[in-house]
Amino acid sequence: MSDFTVTIGANATSGTGTFTLTPTQDVLGEGDESITVGGTATGLTVTAASLTLTDDETASTAVTLSVNPASVGEADGATAVVVTAALTARRGDRRRR
Numbered sequence: 758m759s760d761f762t763v764t765i766g767a768n769a770t771s772g773t774g775t776f777t778l779t780p781t782q783d784v785l786g787e788g789d790e791s792i793t794v795g796g797t798a799t800g801l802t803v804t805a806a807s808l809t810l811t812d813d814e815t816a817s818t819a820v821t822l823s824v825n826p827a828s829v830g831e832a833d834g835a836t837a838v839v840v841t842a843a844l845t846a847r848r849g850d851r852r853r854r
Contacts, residue, residue, distance in 0.1 A: 821842070
């Protein structure tokens with residue numbers, strides 16, 4: 758996020774500033790995240806504010822492993838085996854499985 762300015766004008770008790778938050782849509786169920794907005798003002802104490810970035814996926818509950826090839830013969834010699842780990846989504850999750 759870029760710096761931004763909040764100006765409190767003469768004889769005013771508050772002011773506003775705007776920043777753009779561009780969340781990234783992903784397929785990870787990492788839970789809600791807290792974003793803290795803080796700042797500095799010469800000679801004053803600044804109290805931070807926070808907002809919540811709400812995750813729209815449900816956290817996975819399990820990992821399923823698979824191997825390829827699923828079988829290796831004794832006479833095959835050294836064989837590369839690929840192990841794939843896949844997250845298992847909860848019911849109602851909109852991620853593709």
